[in-house]
Amino acid sequence: xxxxxxxxxxxxxxxxxxxxxxxxxxxxxxxxxxxxxxxxxxxxxxxxxxxxxxxxxxxxxxxxxxxxxxxxxxxxxxxxxxxxxxxxxxxxxxxxxxxxxxxxxxxxxxxxxxxxxxxxxxxxxxxxxxxxxxxxxxxxxxxxxxxxxxxxxxxxxxxxxxxxxxxxxxxxxxxxxxxxxxxxxxxxxxxxxxxxxxxxxxxxxxxxxxxxxxxxxxxxxxxxxxxxxxxxxxxxxxxxxxxxxxxxxxxxxxxxxxxxxxxxxxxxxxxxxxxxxxxxxxxxxxxxxxxxxxxxxxxxxxxxxxxxxxxxxxxxxxxxxxxxxxxxxxxxxxxxxxxxxxxxxxxxxxxxxxxxxxxxxxxx
Amino acid sequence: xxxxxxxxxxxxxxxxxxxxxxxxxxxxxxxxxxxxxxxxxxxxxxxxxxxxxxxxxxxxxxxxxxxxxxxxxxxxxxxxxxxxxxxxxxxxxxxxxxxxxxxxxxxxxxxxxxxxxxxxxxxxxxxxxxxxxxxxxxxxxxxxxxxxxxxxxxxxxxxxxxxxxxxxxxxxxxxxxxxxxxxxxxxxxxxxxxxxxxxxxxxxxxxxxxxxxxxxxxxxxxxxxxxxxxxxxxxxxxxxxxxxxxxxxxxxxxxxxxxxxxxxxxxxxxxxxxxxxxxxxxxxxxxxxxxxxxxxxxxxxxxxxxxxxxxxxxxxxxxxxxxxxxxxxxxxxxxxxxxxxxxxxxxxxxxxxxxxxxxxxxxxxxxxxxxxxxxxxxxxxxxxxxxxxxxxxxxxxxxxxxxxxxxxxxxxxxxxxxxxxxxxxxxxxxxxxxxxxxxxxxxxxxxxxxxxxxxxxxxxxxxxxxxxxxxxxxxxxxxxxxxxxxxxxxxxxxxxxxxxxxxxxxxxxxxxxxxxxxxxxxxxxxxxxxxxxxxxxxxxxxxxxxxxxxxxxxxxxxxxxxxxxxxxxxxxxxxxxxxxxxxxxxxxxxxxxxxxxxxxxxxxxxxxxxxxxxxxxxxxxxxxx
Numbered sequence: 001x002x003x004x005x006x007x008x009x010x011x012x013x014x015x016x017x018x019x020x021x022x023x024x025x026x027x028x029x030x031x032x033x034x035x036x037x038x039x040x041x042x043x044x045x046x047x048x049x050x051x052x053x054x055x056x057x058x059x060x061x062x063x064x065x066x067x068x069x070x071x072x073x074x075x076x077x078x079x080x081x082x083x084x085x086x087x088x089x090x091x092x093x094x095x096x097x098x099x100x101x102x103x104x105x106x107x108x109x110x111x112x113x114x115x116x117x118x119x120x121x122x123x124x125x126x127x128x129x130x131x132x133x134x135x136x137x138x139x140x141x142x143x144x145x146x147x148x149x150x151x152x153x154x155x156x157x158x159x160x161x162x163x164x165x166x167x168x169x170x171x172x173x174x175x176x177x178x179x180x181x182x183x184x185x186x187x188x189x190x191x192x193x194x195x196x197x198x199x200x201x202x203x204x205x206x207x208x209x210x211x212x213x214x215x216x217x218x219x220x221x222x223x224x225x226x227x228x229x230x231x232x233x234x235x236x237x238x239x240x241x242x243x244x245x246x247x248x249x250x251x252x253x254x255x256x257x258x259x260x261x262x263x264x265x266x267x268x269x270x271x272x273x274x275x276x277x278x279x280x281x282x283x284x285x286x287x288x289x290x291x292x293x294x295x296x297x298x299x300x301x302x303x304x305x306x307x308x309x310x311x312x313x314x315x316x317x318x319x320x321x322x323x324x325x326x327x328x329x330x331x332x333x334x335x336x337x338x339x340x341x342x343x344x345x346x347x348x349x350x351x352x353x354x355x356x357x358x359x360x361x362x363x364x
Numbered sequence: 365x366x367x368x369x370x371x372x373x374x375x376x377x378x379x380x381x382x383x384x385x386x387x388x389x390x391x392x393x394x395x396x397x398x399x400x401x402x403x404x405x406x407x408x409x410x411x412x413x414x415x416x417x418x419x420x421x422x423x424x425x426x427x428x429x430x431x432x433x434x435x436x437x438x439x440x441x442x443x444x445x446x447x448x449x450x451x452x453x454x455x456x457x458x459x460x461x462x463x464x465x466x467x468x469x470x471x472x473x474x475x476x477x478x479x480x481x482x483x484x485x486x487x488x489x490x491x492x493x494x495x496x497x498x499x500x501x502x503x504x505x506x507x508x509x510x511x512x513x514x515x516x517x518x519x520x521x522x523x524x525x526x527x528x529x530x531x532x533x534x535x536x537x538x539x540x541x542x543x544x545x546x547x548x549x550x551x552x553x554x555x556x557x558x559x560x561x562x563x564x565x566x567x568x569x570x571x572x573x574x575x576x577x578x579x580x581x582x583x584x585x586x587x588x589x590x591x592x593x594x595x596x597x598x599x600x601x602x603x604x605x606x607x608x609x610x611x612x613x614x615x616x617x618x619x620x621x622x623x624x625x626x627x628x629x630x631x632x633x634x635x636x637x638x639x640x641x642x643x644x645x646x647x648x649x650x651x652x653x654x655x656x657x658x659x660x661x662x663x664x665x666x667x668x669x670x671x672x673x674x675x676x677x678x679x680x681x682x683x684x685x686x687x688x689x690x691x692x693x694x695x696x697x698x699x700x701x702x703x704x705x706x707x708x709x710x711x712x713x714x715x716x717x718x719x720x721x722x723x724x725x726x727x728x729x730x731x732x733x734x735x736x737x738x739x740x741x742x743x744x745x746x747x748x749x750x751x752x753x754x755x756x757x758x759x760x761x762x763x764x765x766x767x768x769x770x771x772x773x774x775x776x777x778x779x780x781x782x783x784x785x786x787x788x789x790x791x792x793x794x795x796x797x798x799x800x801x802x803x804x805x806x807x808x809x810x811x812x813x814x815x816x817x818x819x820x821x822x823x824x825x826x827x828x829x830x831x832x833x834x835x836x837x838x839x840x841x842x843x844x845x846x847x848x849x850x851x852x853x854x855x856x857x858x859x860x861x862x863x864x865x866x867x868x869x870x871x872x873x874x875x876x877x878x879x880x881x882x883x884x885x886x887x888x889x890x891x892x893x894x895x896x897x898x899x900x901x902x903x904x905x906x907x908x909x910x911x912x913x914x915x916x917x918x919x920x921x922x923x924x925x926x927x928x929x930x931x932x933x934x935x936x937x938x939x940x941x942x943x944x945x946x947x948x949x950x951x952x953x954x955x956x957x958x959x960x961x962x963x964x965x966x967x968x969x970x971x972x973x974x975x976x977x978x979x980x981x982x983x984x985x986x987x988x989x
Contacts (some may be wrong), residue, residue, distance in 0.1 A: 047474045076906060097983060189844055207594070209977075213729040216566040232918060234937045234958050237885075239595055243725045251885075253958075284770035334731035337592050341734045344581075344741030345503045351584040352499070353461040353492040357738070358591030 008050040008102040012043050012192075018322070022047035024126030024188035029302075036301050038294075038320045042113065043192025044106040044122070046157050048128055051187050054161065058093035060086075064165070071170040079167045087162035095154065103157060103191075103351065104150045106280055110193060118148040120194040120261075120339045123219045125163055128185040142166075146194060146261050146269040153191060160189040195319045196261075197311035199282040200225030201235055203291055204326060205242075205299040205306045211329040213305065215248070216240045216292040222273045222306040223258025225309055225321065233258065236282055240292040247288060254279050283312070290318055298323060304330065373414035375420065383872050388420050389845040392471055397834040400828075401473055404437045406444070406795060407907075409470045423868075424469065424476035424845040430677040434836040436792040437829065438772065438799070441561070442677045442716040442765075443468060443475050445568035448776030453572050456500055460576065461492040471845070472838035481851060502577050503745070510752050517570055517759040521667075524563045524767055525791035527556055530809045531781035550807040557775065557803055561796055564768055571760045578753040585742040592730055605721045607745040608715050611758035615671040615684065618664040619707050621689050625660055629653040632699050639696075641688035643808025667763050679773075679792050683766035773797070782806050784818040785826065793826045793833075848872060882966075884934070884959030886979035887945035892932035892954045893973045893984065895934065896966045913974055915966050919944040927951050932974035934962045934981050948976070956981050 010017045010031070016030035018022060023045040034040045055061040067086045071079050082119060111119040124143040142154040142163035163169070164187050202221030207211045219228050219235040229235025239249035256278055257270040283291070299306050302323070309322035338357045342350065347357045370390060377390035389411055394401060402410050411419050431443065441521045451465025464480030482488055502509055532549045541549055582605065589601045626632050631654050634647030645661070648654040665685060672942065673690065674681025682689045698708050723743060730736050776788030784802060785791060794802060802818050809816025848868050897912040899905060914933040926945055927933075932954040935944045948955035954976030962981065966972060971985035 026981070054424065079940070208945075209889060210594055212592070212594055213731075214726055215595070232937070240731070241593075241596065241600065243722050244597075244600050246597060246600070260818060336732045337730070337735045338738045344584075344738075344745035345500060347588075347738065347742060348503070348581045348584045349492075349496050349499060350744065351587070352495060352580055353488065356586050356591075357588045357742070 006047070006049040008053070008099050009106045010045050011106065012040065012045065012190075017045070020047075021128065022049055022188060023190075024048060024128050024186075025324060026124070026126035026322055027190040028126070028186050030190070030192075030320075032302075033298070033320055033323055038298065039318060040320050041126050041193040041195055042110060043190055044110070045126065046099075046103055046189040046191065047211060048186035048188050050102075051161055051189070054093070054095060054099060057096045058090075060089060060093060063087060063089070067165060068170065071167075076171075079170055083165050083167045083170060086165045090162040090165070091158055093158075095158065100154060103154060107150050107153050107191065110191070114193060120146045120148050121153065122154060122190075122192050123147050124190050124192075125160040126188040126190050127164075128187065143226075145226065146266065148266065157189045157191070161187065161276055195311040195313055195321065198222070198314045198316075199223050199287075200309070200311035200321075201228040201282075203224050203295050203308050203310060205295045205308070206326060206329060207239065208326070208328065211332070211335075214242050216242055216295040218283070218288060218291050218295075220282045220310075221253075221258060222277055223260045223271070224268065225311060226259040226268070229309065236276070238283065238288050240288060242292065242296055245289055245292055247285070250281075252281050255282070287312055287316070287318070294318060294320070294362075365403065368462070370411045370416065373413055373416050375416070377420070385847050386423075386844045387842065389424055389469065389476070390416065390420060392842070392845065394472060395835055395839040396473065396622060398832045398839070401832050401836060404473070404793075404795070404829055404832070405435070405440060405470045406797070409440065409444070409468060410659060411469055411471065419469065420846065422467070422478045422846050423849045424471075424478045426841045426843050428841075429476050429477045429841075430675050431475045433678070433680075434833050435470060435475060436679065436833070437795040438792040439678050440470070441564060441796050442568075445565055446572065449565075449568045449572045450576075453576055456496045458576075459491045460881060461488045461495055472839065472841065474841040474916075476841075477846060478846070479849075481849065484894075499577055499580075502574065503581070503749075506574075506748055506752075512753065513570065513574060513756075514759070517567065517756075517764070520563060520570065521759070521764050521767065524560075524567075524764065524771065527560050527563065527771055529553070529556060529771070529778050531778050532806070537971070552809060553778070553807065554800075554803055557800065560768070560771055560775075567760055567764045567768075571756065574749075574752050575756060578749040578756075581742075581745050581749045585746040588739065588742055589726070592735065593726060596726075600722065602801045603719060604726070604743060605750050607747075607751055607754060608710075608712050608719075610751065610754040610756060613710070614758070614764075615668045615691070616694065617666045617710070619694045620698050620710075622657070622664060623695055623702055623708065625657055626695075626699055627702045629657055631657050632703065635692075635699060636696055639689070639692070641692045643899055644692060670763040670766045671758075671761045672766050676765040679769045681766075681769075683762070683770075687769065751843050771774040779806070779818075779822075782809070782816070782819075784822050786823065790822075790826045793829045794822070844868070854888065879965075880983040882956075882959045882962055882981040884956040884962075884981065885945075886975075886977055887957045888948040888953060888955035890932075890952070890954035891973065891975050891977070894931040894968045896934075896968055896972045897969045898963055898966060900963060913972055915962050915968075917963055917970075920949070927953065932972060932976065933957075934959060934966070934972075936962050936964075 007016075007022070010020060010023055012023070012034045014028065014031070015035065018035045019030070019032065020028060022028075023031055026044040027043075030040050030043070031045075052061075055064060067082050074082070076279065099204055102263050107119075107121070110121065111117055118358040122143065122145050126131050142160050144159065147153055147156050199220050199222055201218065203216055203218040204223065205216055207215040207217050216239075218238045218240065220238075221227045221233045221235045230237045233255060234253040234254075235254045236255075237249070237251040238247050240246070243246050255273050258273045259268060261268055262270040262271060294310070295306070298308060298320070301324070305326035307324050308320060311319045311321055313319070338347075339355070339358065351357055373390055377388035378385065380387040381392055412455065421919055427443075431439070435443065447466070447468045451467075454460040454463045457466050462482050464482050467478045467480060469476050469478075482491065511647055536548050558633045585605065586598070586601050589596050589604075626648075631648050631651050634651050634654070635644050637647060638644050645658065649658050669688075669691060671682040672681045673683065673687075701708050727736055727739055730739055772791060773788050776785065776791035779785040779791060779802070780788055784806065791799070802822065805816050805818045805821075808814075809819070892913065894911050894913040895909075896915050897908050898915045899908070900917065905926050908929055910929050911931050912929065914926070914930050915935075916933070917936045919933065919935060928951065930951075930953055933944055933948050934955070935957045938959055945955055945957050954974045956976055956979050959981060966981070966983065967987055969987035970983050972986055973982045975981070
């Protein structure tokens with residue numbers, strides 16, 4: 001059933017993966033980043049075709065549409081009920097053998113390349129429409145970290161599929177998104193080698209609060225980036241001027257616990273930060289500079305402001321974990337800064353009379 | 365001068381109240397040992413009971429930038445000059461719509477200044493009309509007026525150079541008799557002194573002819589950049605407009621050129637052989653081709669070594685020309701660099717290329733075409749006015765003021781020669797009007813042959829003043845006094861002293877922690893007011909009602925369904941990229957995250973206000989019954 005047109009699995013370093021809708025927004029972007037030479041950890045996507053094939057083969061496709069339709073407009077209790085029922089059906093269904101084989105083979109290849117059996121990977125959903133319809137779907141999809149072994153990978157791929165019917169996804173609907181788009185959107189599940197992050201976080205190639213495009217805003221913490229992305233850890237924040245690379249603002253947050261792998265259980269959770277690191281910034285000035293440079297390159301490559309997840313390993317290597325278009329300011333009509341266009345002398349004369357040159361729409 | 369104390373006050377001077385006001389200027393006490401300090405300064409620069417109400421109600425800040433130490437009586441000439449020269453531009457010449465003059469008072473020897481604001485709307489409008497015509501004329505003809513300015517300033521300096529002071533002769537020379545002038549050394553001494561003082565006031569007036577307008581154009585560009593690129597540094601803004609060939613770089617450039625010439629002529633040995641400039645000069649003069657170097661050195665020295673090591677407002681700010689050790693240290697460094705094969709040229713092309721890159725790149729980050737057009741126009745205007753803004757500093761504060769102080773020292777020698785003072789430097793303990801009196805006293809003594817009163821009067825008085833000034837110097841001033849202003853509109857205040865609402869607030873200190881206010885990270889802009897809904901457990905989410913403000917530890921993705929019902933959100937932890945913040949921005953909800961204590965200090969039902977642009981949450985009203 002796997003054909004070159006509709007493969008079940010696509011590696012992000014496969015030239016065919018670039019711009020392929022089969023990987024969803026998130027993973028498709030990573031394929032593009034990989035092709036452009038950015039340091040993206042290796043991985044593969046279980047494609048949207050695979051997801052549709054699974055629904056069709058297990059006879060759940062019609063039921064899925066019915067659940068979505070009913071959830072729309074239902075009260076929260078009913079949505080939760082629908083979600084629980086349908087998620088259970090997905091997790092109980094059998095994965096078709098051809099699909100299972102494709103996933104196992106691809107995982108084995110990652111293990112082989114890394115030279116590590118039971119290679120830890122991150123398994124996460126990558127929705128078809130999440131980056132396209134003007135909504136970031138922030139946090140609406142699942143991410144499972146530090147998954148080891150093919151069996152566990154398979155289990156979590158299925159959980160990601162089930163996550164498509166979580167109550168939040170069933171009700172999440174920013175204004176601009178049409179029902180039809182939501183009804184039919186598929187999902188890819190990305191399987192990607194974990195970076196054992198010393199520090200990690202997110203960065204925006206504009207100031208997300210003011211829309212100022214001359215800044216890169218980096219938020220980071222010790223350990224895995226889940227703390228920043230999920231909001232569980234107050235991150236340190238660095239506002240970098242894109243032109244001069246000065247750090248124009250620095251808000252350091254002391255950090256007592258970080259997301260990491262508990263060595264005993266192999267489970268990702270909050271672990272204590274080493275005493276001597278708690279009060280220290282999670283990034284050196286050189287790393288902040290490197291991240292800002294990277295952010296600028298990615299923005300230039302993609303031609304628009306971006307939201308980037310990154311990680312720095314203990315060795316100091318910077319990795320790109322996720323790239324997606326910034327969705328909030330991209331949606332807004334650019335607000336003109338000057339209150340009324342005037343000659344330069346006109347602006348200055350007005351300034352002396354108490355009329356500022358800018359309307360001050362930007363909160364600072 | 366008559367010692368002046370403020371006299372009885374109609375009120376009890378207020379003490380400082382943190383967060384609210386500074387101490388009344390009348391609450392400042394004279395440190396023990398400095399009693400009578402008022403006698404060193406003119407009556408109009410002192411606080412008085414008659415003007416107490418006015419003086420008590422104003423905001424005064426210490427001008428530590430120009431005069432970090434207690435003023436020498438003579439040095440008040442500089443501050444008195446701009447008291448008029450700056451203020452008249454704002455009030456009588458342009459006038460500047462929002463800004464009045466800048467008032468001065470000397471308190472415990474330190475200069476405090478207070479900008480006057482114009483607040484009446486009709487008056488502002490009337491002033492704006494005149495201002496547009498008059499200032500508009502200057503902006504439209506800037507380059508031509510600047511060329512005229514340079515000619516006036518240079519002429520003023522030439523005339524200053526021509527003023528000389530010498531002790532009065534025992535006997536008038538025959539030439540004075542046979543020329544039939546009918547005027548003698550006594551008259552010349554007085555008129556030269558008047559000439560000196562008026563020369564300072566003349567340059568002082570030129571100083572501010574164009575400065576406010578130059579600063580205004582720059583400030584407008586700066587405000588534009590700060591609004592467009594919040595957090596952009598002043599240094600970066602300046603780098604987009606400042607010139608590379610400004611006069612303040614010339615002294616150093618001249619030293620580089622002299623270093624190159626020394627290498628070319630093979631006279632580096634004598635220059636490196638000693639740290640004493642006089643010895644080095646003598647050694648070079650004796651070396652083959654050394655005369656060519658000395659000639660170049662003398663040419664460079666005037667005017668470029670009239671280069672003050674301070675702001676130029678105090679006589680103690682010495683210039684290179686008074687003390688050649690500084691330029692010679694630099695010279696030896698450059699010579700060594702050249703001998704080591706290093707390049708000592710300033711990378712002018714690289715600096716210019718960087719200026720173009722920085723300006724062009726910021727331009728691309730502007731939101732609209734209209735903004736890019738405004739940016740282009742403002743950069744161009746700022747670059748046009750900046751040569752004056754930067755170069756006036758060399759003409760006035762360095763070249764003219766340094767030469768002025770040296771002329772006053774020449775006059776100090778006259779007083780030493782006539783037995784009034786022990787040291788030429790002591791002249792600075794006399795106010796300029798006292799010097800005029802002392803010169804007349806000197807003339808009387810010279811004319812009559814009777815010992816001048818000054819011979820016994822000034823030495824002890826200078827000693828008394830020296831002691832007082834030492835005590836004042838050991839008692840540093842408070843940064844500000846009086847009642848903080850609502851607005852600061854005077855452009856020089858903002859531009860030069862960097863004084864704005866924020867710095868005033870910082871000086872005021874914070875009031876005791878306001879229990880109804882929480883600060884956090886400004887995560888999603890906008891303001892909203894509503895009832896607080898404290899959610900500690902997702903089970904409580906169904907309690908959320910339309911218009912509520914969510915108050916929580918953190919939010920989770922699963923909470924998405926309630927966001928459409930909220931008017932704002934507040935969390936204890938998180939940054940601007942936390943889930944709460946991202947979702948709030950998507951929904952256009954104001955959000956403050958990372959407040960630390962929202963869930964423990966705010967109660968469900970309280971009316972609260974969320975200011976998402978500034979990261980502030982306020983409790984407006986307690987739980988209603």
